[in-house]
Amino acid sequence: MLNIIIGILEQGFIFAIMALGIYISYKILDFPDLSVDGTFPLGAAVSTALILKGVNPWICLVVAALSGALAGCLTGFFHVKLKIKDLLSGILTMTALYSINYRIAGSPNIFMMNEKTIFNLFTVPDSIRPYFPLIIIIVISLVAKILLDMYLKTKSGFLLKSAGDNAGLVVTLGENPGKIKIIGLAIGNGLVALAGAVNCQRVMQFDVSSGVGTLVMGLAAVIIGTSLFARAKWVKVTTSVVIGMILYKTCISLAISSGLRASDMNLVITTLFVITLVATEYSKRRKPHAQTKKY
Amino acid sequence: MLRLKNIDKTFCAGTPNEKILFTDFNLEIKEGEFVGVVGSNGSGKTTTLNIISGDIDIDNGEVILDDKNITKLPNYKRAKEIARVFQNPSMGTCSSMTIFENLSLADNKLKSYNLTKGLNIKAKDKYRTLLEQLGMGLENRLNDVVGTLSGGQRQAISIIMSTLIKPKLLLLDEHTAALDPKSSDTVMELTQKIVSEQKITTLMVTHNLRHAVQYGTRTVMMHDGNIILDVSGEKKANTTTDDYLKIFNEISIECGN
Ligand SMILES: Nc1ncnc2c1ncn2[C@@H]1O[C@H](COP(=O)(O)OP(=O)(O)OP(=O)(O)O)[C@@H](O)[C@H]1O
Ligand SMILES: [Mg+2]
Numbered sequence: 296m297l298n299i300i301i302g303i304l305e306q307g308f309i310f311a312i313m314a315l316g317i318y319i320s321y322k323i324l325d326f327p328d329l330s331v332d333g334t335f336p337l338g339a340a341v342s343t344a345l346i347l348k349g350v351n352p353w354i355c356l357v358v359a360a361l362s363g364a365l366a367g368c369l370t371g372f373f374h375v376k377l378k379i380k381d382l383l384s385g386i387l388t389m390t391a392l393y394s395i396n397y398r399i400a401g402s403p404n405i406f407m408m409n410e411k412t413i414f415n416l417f418t419v420p421d422s423i424r425p426y427f428p429l430i431i432i433i434v435i436s437l438v439a440k441i442l443l444d445m446y447l448k449t450k451s452g453f454l455l456k457s458a459g460d461n462a463g464l465v466v467t468l469g470e471n472p473g474k475i476k477i478i479g480l481a482i483g484n485g486l487v488a489l490a491g492a493v494n495c496q497r498v499m500q501f502d503v504s505s506g507v508g509t510l511v512m513g514l515a516a517v518i519i520g521t522s523l524f525a526r527a528k529w530v531k532v533t534t535s536v537v538i539g540m541i542l543y544k545t546c547i548s549l550a551i552s553s554g555l556r557a558s559d560m561n562l563v564i565t566t567l568f569v570i571t572l573v574a575t576e577y578s579k580r581r582k583p584h585a586q587t588k589k590y
Numbered sequence: 591m592l593r594l595k596n597i598d599k600t601f602c603a604g605t606p607n608e609k610i611l612f613t614d615f616n617l618e619i620k621e622g623e624f625v626g627v628v629g630s631n632g633s634g635k636t637t638t639l640n641i642i643s644g645d646i647d648i649d650n651g652e653v654i655l656d657d658k659n660i661t662k663l664p665n666y667k668r669a670k671e672i673a674r675v676f677q678n679p680s681m682g683t684c685s686s687m688t689i690f691e692n693l694s695l696a697d698n699k700l701k702s703y704n705l706t707k708g709l710n711i712k713a714k715d716k717y718r719t720l721l722e723q724l725g726m727g728l729e730n731r732l733n734d735v736v737g738t739l740s741g742g743q744r745q746a747i748s749i750i751m752s753t754l755i756k757p758k759l760l761l762l763d764e765h766t767a768a769l770d771p772k773s774s775d776t777v778m779e780l781t782q783k784i785v786s787e788q789k790i791t792t793l794m795v796t797h798n799l800r801h802a803v804q805y806g807t808r809t810v811m812m813h814d815g816n817i818i819l820d821v822s823g824e825k826k827a828n829t830t831t832d833d834y835l836k837i838f839n840e841i842s843i844e845c846g847n
Contacts, residue, residue: 448708450702450705454703456684461684466666467669468695468696468698469700470703471666472666
């Protein structure tokens with residue numbers, strides 16, 4: 296039982312990093328960014344390839360996040376400079392990344408055996424060994440969350456928030472809204488790739504198709520989290536996104552233990568997603584004056 | 591200070607919906623003028639502002655600001671010198687951010703939006719004083735989200751935001767039209783106060799003839815892409831609201847409405 300809970304928390308906190316990324320593109324920028332389905336495995340591919348070369352696993356995480364940011368810039372470039380629709384821009388990047396990820400990793404599936412990862416870099420006493428990966432994961436995702444919170448309080452962060460809310464305002468401030476959008480997509484996809492890298496180091500495996508459903512999963516967590524805590528002003532939205540992902544992973548775990556197969560998950564995800572979406576719409580309609588907070 | 595030279599603008603050229611709005615349109619605005627622009631629906635007032643701000647492209651002609659040709663400059667670069675307030679109160683503010691955050695954001699215009707603290711704590715008292723002058727009680731609501739304010743309150747904040755850093759030129763497009771008569775007058779008073787105190791050259795489009803005549807130093811009437819009346823100084827002083835209405839009615843009858 297304890298193992299199951301630890302497993303849920305590990306998965307929840309890893310994917311929470313990804314959900315924070317989607318929170319930026321979807322909630323703040325109002326950009327349904329499908330490139331995340333490609334940047335999640337991109338992070339995994341970059342991390343795996345570097346680990347196999349013997350690079351320090353922490354550095355692998357940083358490079359993976361940067362590669363995700365670069366992919367986010369590509370989506371931004373498609374949308375802002377080439378004027379391709381937001382959804383299509385993401386799909387294009389995602390499709391291109393499928394080939395690129397394959398190239399980087401060199402094969403569609405890689406299993407790691409004794410390679411150094413952030414989870415086995417130090418030897419830890421036996422007593423805390425079962426909890427050690429979870430501790431590292433929590434630290435990484437909290438650092439990501441806190442850095443994001445800090446960023447959103449800077450001048451640049453203010454501009455990012457206003458860009459999603461009211462792009463016209465950014466123009467009147469004399470700034471280029473396209474540039475801000477690209478920055479937002481870079482941060483978002485950087486976080487998603489970081490999550491992909493942490494995940495593949497934890498499960499010791501790279502799978503080129505592991506990104507399928509990333510956006511929908513992240514959105515589900517963002518929507519669960521933000522609607523649960525919509526009226527709780529003292530809870531930061533980033534915190535509610537993290538909790539949303541943990542709740543989401545708990546639901547999935549319950550679904551699996553009730554006899555569903557792993558391959559049924561996309562169906563479960565979609566169902567859960569539609570339910571939360573309809574539920575939030577319904578509660579909005581019932582309380583038309585309810586002030587939903589966005590950040 | 592601002593010149594629109596020989597502007598041509600046709601919408602949807604080459605389609606059945608083609609609309610030739612401006613042919614060889616000219617307008618010059620002098621330093622310190624407060625121009626009130628009135629005119630029938632579809633006469634090209636908003637389009638004129640869009641041409642100045644760079645929100646739409648022109649087919650021919652030049653836009654010149656302080657002897658600098660800005661025709662090819664994108665809107666956000668022009669915005670460094672040209673401020674604008676729209677008819678829709680939600681367009682001038684960020685609704686999910688607080689009043690304090692919005693003002694800090696606007697106060698940083700022309701400076702870098704970098705990784706330093708977004709809130710301008712040092713200017714908090716300055717913002718309080720500015721808000722106090724509105725008499726709307728907003729000075730005690732600095733930490734309230736702008737989305738919770740009324741249209742008039744938001745529009746008042748929009749004007750403060752657009753002039754926190756003094757622009758060379760201020761464009762107002764029916765910025766009181768969405769407000770009730772009382773808020774509309776309050777916002778208009780505020781506009782007048784800021785514009786005259788800071789001596790900002792202003793172009794104000796309005797359907798309120800009284801506002802245009804009372805507050806403007808020059809009145810321009812547009813019809814069908816042309817300027818049909820342009821009075822300032824002594825001539826303006828000798829023109830009564832009835833005179834404007836007469837001309838306005840004449841063109842309306844011409845159009846058959
Ligand atoms: N984007 C556009 N596409 C096609 N036609 C347009 C476009 N923008 C404006 N027009 C046309 O140009 C003419 C002038 O429009 P404009 O919005 O400038 O009028 P206005 O004087 O601001 O009117 P109102 O008082 O109703 O705001 C109208 O006939 C309008 O239909
Ligand atoms: Mg108009």
